[in-house]
Every structure is written in structure tokens, then in C-alpha cells.
Amino acid sequence: MLRGSISAMAGESSVETKLGRFREVDADFIIFKALVIAHVRQRGMRRWTGRVALIDPTTLMARSSKQTYYQEDSALNWVVEPAIGERERLEIDGDGRVARRIDLRGFETVLIR
Numbered sequence: 001m002l003r004g005s006i007s008a009m010a011g012e013s014s015v016e017t018k019l020g021r022f023r024e025v026d027a028d029f030i031i032f033k034a035l036v037i038a039h040v041r042q043r044g045m046r047r048w049t050g051r052v053a054l055i056d057p058t059t060l061m062a063r064s065s066k067q068t069y070y071q072e073d074s075a076l077n078w079v080v081e082p083a084i085g086e087r088e089r090l091e092i093d094g095d096g097r098v099a100r101r102i103d104l105r106g107f108e109t110v111l112i113r
Contacts, residue, residue: 002053006060017062020051027055034098046071
């Protein structure tokens, strides 16, 4: 379980969500997706579907969701499906860094150095 509390202005909320078997967490930053891919690659898997604890960066509320990660055409191209119909493509370089990211709307982010 992932537990915590959020205090803002005059209110406080407790947050609790269930973690998956491998304890992955995603807070909508690319580093979390890269960490999940590193864990999947370390296990020698080409495809992984599992529960991920999601933390919404705007509200800091947590929930649990199933996500799918799989290799596309090479070992360095990965597709992330955080929800049905959503898809991100991540290209990993030889050092394990995310070199390119293409989101669902077609926006591309490229690591320059």
C-alpha cells in the first residue's frame, strides 16, 4: 500500500492506493516510465502488464491502474499504454536514457545531449 496525507489551506485528506506486485509508481514524469521500463528489461521481459500506483501531479491524489509496456520492433523502442486508447512511444538509447518520446497527440520530445 502507498499511504500519505495531503494538507492544503484548511483541509487535510488521507491518500491510500494499492501497489502492484513489483511496486511500480508513476507520477506523470518520464523518469517514472523509464524506471518501469528498466525494471521490465532487467527481468528479461518484452511485454509487461501490471498495476501501477498513479499520483496525479496537479492534485497529488493517488489511484491504482493497470498499464501495459511492450517492446515494439527493437529492444530500444517501447510503447506505453497507460489506459485504453492512450499510447506513448519511448526510444531508449544504449545507456538506458529516454532519447525520444512521442505522445498520443504526436508531440515529440527529444533528448539533445
